[in-house]
Amino acid sequence: MTASAVVTRQGATVDIVGVSKSFNQRSDSARVVLRDVNLTVRSGEFVSIVGASGCGKTTLIRMVAGLAPYSSGMIRVGDTIVKGVPKRLGFVFQDAALMPWRTVRANVAMGLNETGALLSKADARTKVEEAMGLVGLSAFADYYPGQLSGGMKQRAGLARALVSEPDLMLMDEPFGALDAFTRLRLQEELAAIVARTTTTTMFVTHDVDEAVFLSDRIVVMSTSPGTVKDIIEVDLPRPRLRREGLLDNRRAAELRDQVLGLVIEDQAR
Ligand SMILES: Nc1ncnc2c1ncn2[C@@H]1O[C@H](COP(=O)(O)OP(=O)(O)O)[C@@H](O)[C@H]1O
Ligand SMILES: [Mg+2]
Structure with missing residues (x-):
């Protein structure tokens, strides 16, 4: 970040x-x-x-x-x-609750929700990349949840919560x-x-x-x-x-x- x-x-x-x-x-x-x-x-x-x-x-x-x-x-x-x-608001549950048919990057991007609409596409992309970097998932951006360990799924859930820079x-x-x-x-x-x-x-x-x-x-x-x-x-x-x-x-x-x-x-x- x-x-x-x-x-x-x-x-x-x-x-x-x-x-x-x-x-x-x-x-x-x-x-x-x-x-x-x-x-x-x-x-x-x-x-x-x-x-x-x-x-x-x-x-x-x-x-x-x-x-x-x-x-x-x-x-x-x-x-x-x-x-x-x-x-x-960022919310992280015990179960990361990722969308199985979306990549890590797309799942993290979902966390932008209403704040995402205010951003340019490039800025939104930057924020998503930063959030994935923050939790050490940059190399797994194109993976699907089914390809991740439990810890990596929770990391993705954390990145999704952090991406909107919640208060x-x-x-x-x-x-x-x-x-x-x-x-x-x-x-x-x-x-x-x-x-x-x-x-x-x-x-x-x-x-x-x-x-x-x-x-x-x-x-x-x-x-x-x-x-x-x-x-x-x-x-x-x-x-x-x-x-x-x-x-x-x-x-x-x-x-x-x-x-x-x-x-x-x-x-x-
Ligand atoms: N939707 C619900 N309807 C009825 N009872 C509920 C509901 N959600 C939770 N409870 C009850 O409220 C109590 C507290 O639950 P919960 O908040 O999940 O506890 P904790 O997270 O501390 O384990 C429990 O007795 C649970 O059965
Ligand atoms: Mg509980």
Whole structure:
């Protein structure tokens, strides 16, 4: 990515204020999945969300993305209250969800969506090439998803999210389906990428070490109904380049134990 592509923009702030979410059940009753969630994510901040399975992490992030309505409260991205999908949003799912009949380049280009219409063809092409370069996929631009490894597919999904230079990146267990080694490398690459951009990131994971490595803050959620239980500040210096660097870091171990303790405490109930 060129310097000019990143210095002019600012990451969005995200305000989640008193948000609750219920799902209607077969009977007349509604099930409260999230209750009174409050969280402010600062511009450019990297926040991870961890919590037991089923606590509502995906539901929360989908609501921020405008993909699901919230039952009460308010979510604001930048200065816009979320009603539909906010502009300049990048979303990465656990499954890269690539179009199998399109090349990597064409899949990445899809991420330009409404911003693409404002660009000349040449500029759009440049952005797509830059995004592929950022995730190390330049040599695979003409490949089809079926020809890629799991890690490369996630890279393509990441490039598709990054290509529009989003103000906000939402990532829902993006590395959850990858083998341990690919996962470590992608964590390092993501850390390097976000360090070079101004984007704000909300990152759902069940991997506490991953959260410690990547985050400025870690939001621990409790279950039934899901709400913010605690927020842990990750006071490890940046840049954090290598996962191995955290293995013998005492503070990282303390933070991991603290977060893990909070999650397990909740699961035990
Ligand atoms: N569309 C839906 N309809 C009904 N219940 C749902 C729906 N989506 C999620 N849920 C329920 O909401 C809870 C939280 O789900 P989810 O947000 O996927 O949790 P997490 O991502 O933390 O594992 C779960 O109990 C799940 O069954
Ligand atoms: Mg989930």
